[in-house]
Amino acid sequence: MGLTSTELIDLVLDAETWTSWDTPPSYGDLPEAYAADLVRARERAGTDESVVTGEARIAGRRVAVVLSEFRFLAGSIGRASAERLIAAVERATREGLPLLAGPASGGTRMQEGTPAFVQMVRIAEAVTRHKAAGLPYLVYLRHPTTGGVMASWGSLGHVTVAEPGALLGFLGPKVYEVLNGRPFPSGVQVAENLFAHGLVDGVVPPDELAGLVDRVLTILDLRPEKSPRPAEAWAPGGPAGGQCGGVTRGADHPAPRGGRAGGRGEGRPRGRPRRPTRATSRRSTPGTRSPGPGVRTGRVRGRCSGSRPRTSCPSTAPGRASATRV
Incomplete structure (x- = not known):
């Protein structure tokens, strides 16, 4: 078994900068046996749930952190821990913070059944919105990470590295053997093999994680004082947003010149004449016949949003939508 969440906090984060975001978990009515399991888990792990969340600094940079505690029911995710995770991801998005995740889990909590399993979808949605806001999501896969955790928030990182020798996979080896x-x-299901096959970006000891996070965020040039784009500006149909080719245009990325702010782009770029189609050039040339039935005339249709000229279709570079100026 690897480091506990507390040990990882002490090792990776700047000293005395950790601030917890956690609130007491709420469960509602529980079966007696499950309630007893939770009591024993708290005593063993020293935490009140299988996930701890908060913020700290790494090399002086403010970072949001979500960590599994494997000693709490094998790091399994139930409804209460899922709510804690989602709240932390959404807060990191609102506050414009890069997010570092350190899962170590057997997957969803079997005592809660299907309601726990579907929480993985909600967690993945929150992470996806965080990334869509242009904010980094870094993942450190710890020993072991399997099941629904590996298949959801453990596999969505911009950069994903793993602890040396960590057991990583969807179906655990014991379950495989039973089936x-x-x-x-x-x-096969070890960090080094996944790295050799390109499934993770590196194998990094815990004591080198802080340096790696600092280098990655330095490359991304995300400074604490920089303000990211609001997450809601990236949601489909969000404020002042149009769409072109599946990319949402926010208020800070207006439509190209000559196009409508709603993203349909019915106009032409200014200063350039309309390029005639074959049909219009025939019709405008003296002595030629008018086009026959079925021949379409008018402007050339672009490939983006149905009618936008190609020259004004925005680039679809990951993480932003920008218009090509012509």
Whole structure:
């Protein structure tokens, strides 16, 4: 078993900068056996749930952090821990913070069944909105990370690195053996093998994680004083937003010159004459016939939003939508 969440906080984050965002979990009515399991888990782990969230500084840079605590029911995610995770991700998005996740989990909490399993969708949606706001999401896969956690928020990082020797995969080896009657091949579900096959970006010891996070965020040039775009400006149909080619245009990225602010782009770029189609050039040339039935005339249709001229279709570079000026 790897480091606890407390040990990882002490090792990776700047000293005395950790501030918890957690509030007491709420469960409602629970079966007696499950309630007893939670009491024992708290005593063993020293935490009130399987996830701890908060903020700290890494190399002086403010960062939001979500960490699993494997000693709490194998880091399993139930409804209460999912709500805590989602609240932390959404707060990081609102406050424009990069997010570092350190999962170590067997997956969803079996005591809660399907309601726990579907929480993975909500967590993945929150992470996706965070990334759509142009904010970094970095993942450190710890030993072990399997099941629904690996398949959702453990697999969505812009940069994903893993702890040396960590067991990583969807189907755990014990479950595989029960289902197939034979052990899982050795050396497959380990961090080093996933790195060799391009499934993670690196294998990094915990004591080198802080330096890696600092380098990544330095490359991305995300400084604490920089304000990211509001997340709502990236939501489909958000304020002042139009769409072109599936990319939402926010208020800070207006429509191209000659196009409408709503994103339909019915106009032409200023200062350039309309390029005639074959039909219009025939009709405008003296002595030629008018086009026959079925021949379309008028402007040339672009490939973006149905009618936008190609020269004004925005680029679709990941993380932003910008208009090509002509």
